[in-house]
Amino acid sequence: MKKIFTIMLVAVLAMTAVFASGAEESATVSTDGSTSMEKVILSLAEQYMADNQGVNVTYNPTGSGTGITAALEGRCDIGLSSRALSDDEIANGLTQTIIALDGIAIIVNADNPVSDLSIDQIAKLYTGEITNWSEVGGADVPVVPVGREAGSGTRDGFESITGTEDVCKYSQELTSTGAVITAVSQNPGAIGYASLASNLESVKTVTVEGVAPSEATVKSGEYKIQRPFVFATSSSTPLSEAAQAFYDYCVSADAASIIAGAGAVPVAE
Numbered sequence: 001m002k003k004i005f006t007i008m009l010v011a012v013l014a015m016t017a018v019f020a021s022g023a024e025e026s027a028t029v030s031t032d033g034s035t036s037m038e039k040v041i042l043s044l045a046e047q048y049m050a051d052n053q054g055v056n057v058t059y060n061p062t063g064s065g066t067g068i069t070a071a072l073e074g075r076c077d078i079g080l081s082s083r084a085l086s087d088d089e090i091a092n093g094l095t096q097t098i099i100a101l102d103g104i105a106i107i108v109n110a111d112n113p114v115s116d117l118s119i120d121q122i123a124k125l126y127t128g129e130i131t132n133w134s135e136v137g138g139a140d141v142p143v144v145p146v147g148r149e150a151g152s153g154t155r156d157g158f159e160s161i162t163g164t165e166d167v168c169k170y171s172q173e174l175t176s177t178g179a180v181i182t183a184v185s186q187n188p189g190a191i192g193y194a195s196l197a198s199n200l201e202s203v204k205t206v207t208v209e210g211v212a213p214s215e216a217t218v219k220s221g222e223y224k225i226q227r228p229f230v231f232a233t234s235s236s237t238p239l240s241e242a243a244q245a246f247y248d249y250c251v252s253a254d255a256a257s258i259i260a261g262a263g264a265v266p267v268a269e
Helices: 002-025 038-051 064-072 087-091 119-127 153-162 177-186 215-220 241-250 253-261
Strands: 027-033 055-061 078-081 094-108 144-148 172-174 190-195 226-234
Touching: 027 064, 027 241, 038 055, 038 241, 038 253, 055 241, 064 078, 064 094, 064 153, 064 226, 078 241, 087 094, 094 153, 094 177, 094 215, 094 253, 119 144, 119 153, 119 190, 144 153, 144 177, 153 190, 153 226, 172 177, 177 190, 226 241, 241 253
Parallel strands: 027 055, 027 078, 144 172, 144 190
Antiparallel strands: 078 226, 094 190, 094 226
16 A cells, blocks of 8 residues: 555656646746847847746737836836836836937948038938938938838937928838838938837948947937837736746846947946
8 A cells, every 4th residue: 555655646747747848938027118128138048948947938029118008008018118107107106217228220221431420410301301411421312211110119210310390201111110210221321210229231330429329329429319218017916926037137237248249328327
Protein backbone atom coordinates (compact mmCIF):
# COMPACT_ATOMS: atom_id res chain seq x y z
CA MET A 1 0.00 0.00 0.00
CA LYS A 2 2.84 2.36 0.92
CA LYS A 3 4.46 1.69 -2.46
CA ILE A 4 1.21 2.44 -4.32
CA PHE A 5 0.80 5.69 -2.36
CA THR A 6 4.35 6.73 -3.21
CA ILE A 7 3.74 6.07 -6.92
CA MET A 8 0.52 8.10 -6.81
CA LEU A 9 2.28 10.99 -5.04
CA VAL A 10 5.03 11.04 -7.64
CA ALA A 11 2.41 11.08 -10.41
CA VAL A 12 0.55 13.98 -8.79
CA LEU A 13 3.78 15.97 -8.42
CA ALA A 14 4.67 15.27 -12.03
CA MET A 15 1.26 16.48 -13.22
CA THR A 16 1.60 19.58 -11.03
CA ALA A 17 4.97 20.32 -12.60
CA VAL A 18 3.49 19.94 -16.09
CA PHE A 19 0.62 22.28 -15.30
CA ALA A 20 2.99 24.77 -13.67
CA SER A 21 5.21 24.64 -16.71
CA GLY A 22 2.21 25.16 -18.99
CA ALA A 23 1.09 28.14 -16.93
CA GLU A 24 4.56 29.63 -17.16
CA GLU A 25 4.69 29.15 -20.90
CA SER A 26 1.32 30.84 -21.29
CA ALA A 27 2.31 33.99 -19.39
CA THR A 28 1.76 36.77 -21.94
CA VAL A 29 2.32 40.51 -21.67
CA SER A 30 0.49 42.49 -24.34
CA THR A 31 1.59 45.94 -25.53
CA ASP A 32 -0.26 48.05 -28.09
CA GLY A 33 0.31 51.45 -29.65
CA SER A 34 3.01 53.78 -30.94
CA THR A 35 4.84 52.70 -34.10
CA SER A 36 7.64 55.11 -33.16
CA MET A 37 8.32 52.98 -30.08
CA GLU A 38 8.71 49.81 -32.15
CA LYS A 39 12.48 49.54 -31.92
CA VAL A 40 12.51 50.34 -28.21
CA ILE A 41 9.72 47.99 -27.17
CA LEU A 42 10.95 45.12 -29.34
CA SER A 43 14.48 45.48 -27.97
CA LEU A 44 13.17 45.48 -24.39
CA ALA A 45 10.89 42.53 -25.09
CA GLU A 46 13.66 40.52 -26.75
CA GLN A 47 16.04 40.97 -23.83
CA TYR A 48 13.35 40.34 -21.23
CA MET A 49 12.13 37.14 -22.89
CA ALA A 50 15.71 35.90 -23.20
CA ASP A 51 16.17 36.43 -19.45
CA ASN A 52 12.72 35.09 -18.48
CA GLN A 53 11.90 31.86 -20.24
CA GLY A 54 8.18 31.16 -20.49
CA VAL A 55 7.08 34.80 -20.81
CA ASN A 56 5.84 36.10 -24.15
CA VAL A 57 5.76 39.88 -24.70
CA THR A 58 3.64 40.88 -27.69
CA TYR A 59 3.54 44.19 -29.57
CA ASN A 60 0.71 45.49 -31.75
CA PRO A 61 1.83 48.57 -33.76
CA THR A 62 -1.44 50.48 -34.02
CA GLY A 63 -0.42 54.07 -33.19
CA SER A 64 -0.46 56.04 -29.95
CA GLY A 65 -4.15 56.92 -29.95
CA THR A 66 -5.25 53.32 -30.47
CA GLY A 67 -2.81 52.06 -27.87
CA ILE A 68 -4.11 54.51 -25.29
CA THR A 69 -7.67 53.42 -26.01
CA ALA A 70 -6.67 49.75 -25.78
CA ALA A 71 -5.14 50.34 -22.34
CA LEU A 72 -8.20 52.28 -21.21
CA GLU A 73 -10.55 49.52 -22.38
CA GLY A 74 -8.42 46.71 -20.93
CA ARG A 75 -7.55 45.21 -24.33
CA CYS A 76 -3.83 45.27 -23.57
CA ASP A 77 -1.63 45.32 -20.50
CA ILE A 78 0.44 48.33 -21.51
CA GLY A 79 -0.50 51.05 -24.00
CA LEU A 80 2.40 52.68 -25.81
CA SER A 81 2.26 56.40 -26.53
CA SER A 82 4.85 58.66 -28.11
CA ARG A 83 3.22 61.70 -26.53
CA ALA A 84 2.23 62.67 -23.02
CA LEU A 85 -1.25 61.61 -21.95
CA SER A 86 -3.85 64.34 -21.87
CA ASP A 87 -5.53 65.45 -18.65
CA ASP A 88 -8.76 63.82 -19.87
CA GLU A 89 -7.04 60.48 -20.53
CA ILE A 90 -5.57 60.51 -17.04
CA ALA A 91 -8.91 61.55 -15.52
CA ASN A 92 -10.61 58.70 -17.38
CA GLY A 93 -8.47 56.13 -15.61
CA LEU A 94 -4.96 55.95 -17.04
CA THR A 95 -1.56 56.35 -15.45
CA GLN A 96 1.40 57.49 -17.52
CA THR A 97 4.99 56.47 -16.95
CA ILE A 98 7.72 58.05 -19.04
CA ILE A 99 10.29 55.38 -19.87
CA ALA A 100 12.40 57.40 -22.33
CA LEU A 101 12.73 60.60 -24.29
CA ASP A 102 12.86 60.68 -28.07
CA GLY A 103 13.97 63.27 -30.54
CA ILE A 104 11.72 63.83 -33.54
CA ALA A 105 14.12 63.98 -36.46
CA ILE A 106 13.33 66.28 -39.36
CA ILE A 107 14.10 64.31 -42.50
CA VAL A 108 14.50 65.22 -46.15
CA ASN A 109 15.44 63.32 -49.28
CA ALA A 110 19.07 62.21 -49.36
CA ASP A 111 19.73 64.43 -52.41
CA ASN A 112 18.33 67.59 -50.81
CA PRO A 113 21.20 70.08 -50.22
CA VAL A 114 19.45 71.74 -47.26
CA SER A 115 21.20 70.73 -44.04
CA ASP A 116 19.78 73.03 -41.36
CA LEU A 117 16.36 74.55 -40.66
CA SER A 118 14.93 76.74 -37.92
CA ILE A 119 11.73 75.76 -36.15
CA ASP A 120 10.04 78.74 -37.83
CA GLN A 121 11.15 77.53 -41.29
CA ILE A 122 9.94 74.01 -40.53
CA ALA A 123 6.56 75.38 -39.51
CA LYS A 124 6.30 77.42 -42.71
CA LEU A 125 7.31 74.43 -44.86
CA TYR A 126 4.39 72.52 -43.36
CA THR A 127 1.79 75.29 -43.40
CA GLY A 128 2.41 76.25 -47.02
CA GLU A 129 4.01 79.63 -46.35
CA ILE A 130 7.18 78.22 -47.93
CA THR A 131 6.36 76.21 -51.04
CA ASN A 132 9.73 75.81 -52.76
CA TRP A 133 13.04 74.59 -51.38
CA SER A 134 14.85 77.49 -53.05
CA GLU A 135 13.33 79.75 -50.37
CA VAL A 136 15.47 78.05 -47.70
CA GLY A 137 18.65 77.60 -49.69
CA GLY A 138 17.74 74.46 -51.58
CA ALA A 139 17.07 73.57 -55.19
CA ASP A 140 14.16 74.89 -57.24
CA VAL A 141 11.89 72.02 -56.19
CA PRO A 142 8.34 72.17 -54.77
CA VAL A 143 8.02 71.28 -51.08
CA VAL A 144 6.11 68.06 -50.38
CA PRO A 145 5.15 67.91 -46.66
CA VAL A 146 4.73 64.35 -45.43
CA GLY A 147 3.39 63.48 -41.99
CA ARG A 148 1.51 61.05 -39.81
CA GLU A 149 -2.21 60.46 -39.49
CA ALA A 150 -4.42 62.19 -36.94
CA GLY A 151 -4.00 60.54 -33.53
CA SER A 152 -0.32 59.80 -34.03
CA GLY A 153 1.85 60.67 -31.06
CA THR A 154 4.64 61.74 -33.39
CA ARG A 155 2.31 64.12 -35.21
CA ASP A 156 0.96 65.53 -31.95
CA GLY A 157 4.48 66.09 -30.67
CA PHE A 158 5.72 67.66 -33.89
CA GLU A 159 2.74 69.99 -34.31
CA SER A 160 2.69 71.14 -30.68
CA ILE A 161 6.40 71.98 -30.71
CA THR A 162 6.28 73.78 -34.07
CA GLY A 163 2.97 75.50 -33.34
CA THR A 164 1.26 74.00 -36.37
CA GLU A 165 -1.71 72.19 -34.81
CA ASP A 166 -4.55 71.91 -37.32
CA VAL A 167 -2.82 74.13 -39.92
CA CYS A 168 -0.39 71.73 -41.61
CA LYS A 169 -1.01 71.19 -45.32
CA TYR A 170 0.09 67.61 -45.74
CA SER A 171 0.62 66.10 -49.16
CA GLN A 172 0.53 62.67 -47.52
CA GLU A 173 -0.72 61.51 -44.10
CA LEU A 174 0.69 58.06 -43.42
CA THR A 175 -0.04 55.48 -40.74
CA SER A 176 3.46 54.54 -39.62
CA THR A 177 6.90 56.01 -39.09
CA GLY A 178 8.35 53.56 -41.61
CA ALA A 179 5.93 54.74 -44.28
CA VAL A 180 6.96 58.37 -43.73
CA ILE A 181 10.64 57.48 -44.07
CA THR A 182 9.97 55.52 -47.28
CA ALA A 183 7.93 58.36 -48.78
CA VAL A 184 10.63 60.93 -48.06
CA SER A 185 13.35 58.66 -49.43
CA GLN A 186 11.49 58.37 -52.74
CA ASN A 187 10.56 62.04 -53.32
CA PRO A 188 13.22 64.75 -53.93
CA GLY A 189 10.93 67.48 -52.60
CA ALA A 190 9.65 65.70 -49.52
CA ILE A 191 10.09 66.69 -45.90
CA GLY A 192 8.97 64.49 -43.03
CA TYR A 193 9.39 63.81 -39.34
CA ALA A 194 10.28 60.54 -37.66
CA SER A 195 11.42 59.16 -34.35
CA LEU A 196 15.16 59.38 -33.78
CA ALA A 197 14.87 55.76 -32.64
CA SER A 198 13.87 54.74 -36.19
CA ASN A 199 16.13 53.52 -38.99
CA LEU A 200 16.94 56.74 -40.86
CA GLU A 201 19.69 55.45 -43.15
CA SER A 202 17.67 55.99 -46.33
CA VAL A 203 17.03 59.71 -45.68
CA LYS A 204 18.91 62.83 -44.60
CA THR A 205 18.44 64.20 -41.10
CA VAL A 206 18.78 67.99 -40.92
CA THR A 207 19.96 69.92 -37.90
CA VAL A 208 17.44 72.20 -36.21
CA GLU A 209 18.79 75.63 -35.40
CA GLY A 210 22.27 74.18 -35.66
CA VAL A 211 21.66 71.24 -33.31
CA ALA A 212 21.66 67.63 -34.48
CA PRO A 213 19.26 65.19 -32.78
CA SER A 214 21.17 62.75 -30.58
CA GLU A 215 20.95 61.10 -27.19
CA ALA A 216 23.13 63.84 -25.71
CA THR A 217 21.26 66.81 -27.22
CA VAL A 218 17.84 65.37 -26.39
CA LYS A 219 18.86 64.69 -22.81
CA SER A 220 20.35 68.17 -22.40
CA GLY A 221 17.33 69.84 -23.98
CA GLU A 222 19.45 71.49 -26.69
CA TYR A 223 17.49 69.67 -29.38
CA LYS A 224 14.06 71.23 -29.13
CA ILE A 225 11.90 68.84 -31.15
CA GLN A 226 11.50 66.00 -28.68
CA ARG A 227 8.75 64.14 -26.81
CA PRO A 228 8.32 61.37 -24.22
CA PHE A 229 7.88 57.64 -24.77
CA VAL A 230 5.08 56.65 -22.40
CA PHE A 231 3.65 53.48 -20.87
CA ALA A 232 -0.11 53.93 -20.34
CA THR A 233 -1.65 51.59 -17.75
CA SER A 234 -4.96 51.34 -15.95
CA SER A 235 -5.20 53.33 -12.74
CA SER A 236 -7.82 51.00 -11.29
CA THR A 237 -6.91 47.51 -12.50
CA PRO A 238 -3.55 46.13 -11.33
CA LEU A 239 -1.25 44.61 -13.92
CA SER A 240 -0.90 40.85 -13.98
CA GLU A 241 2.15 39.45 -12.24
CA ALA A 242 3.90 38.91 -15.58
CA ALA A 243 3.00 42.38 -16.89
CA GLN A 244 4.10 44.05 -13.66
CA ALA A 245 7.44 42.26 -13.79
CA PHE A 246 8.02 43.42 -17.37
CA TYR A 247 6.95 46.97 -16.50
CA ASP A 248 9.34 47.03 -13.53
CA TYR A 249 12.19 45.88 -15.77
CA CYS A 250 11.48 48.55 -18.40
CA VAL A 251 11.58 51.41 -15.89
CA SER A 252 14.67 50.14 -14.10
CA ALA A 253 18.30 51.12 -14.63
CA ASP A 254 18.87 47.59 -15.98
CA ALA A 255 16.92 48.52 -19.11
CA ALA A 256 18.70 51.83 -19.74
CA SER A 257 21.36 50.37 -22.02
CA ILE A 258 18.71 48.54 -24.07
CA ILE A 259 16.70 51.75 -24.52
CA ALA A 260 19.81 53.70 -25.48
CA GLY A 261 20.83 50.98 -27.91
CA ALA A 262 17.44 51.34 -29.58
CA GLY A 263 18.06 55.03 -30.22
CA ALA A 264 16.03 56.62 -27.42
CA VAL A 265 17.18 58.39 -24.25
CA PRO A 266 16.49 56.45 -21.03
CA VAL A 267 15.22 58.38 -18.03
CA ALA A 268 16.31 55.76 -15.45
CA GLU A 269 19.98 55.74 -14.53
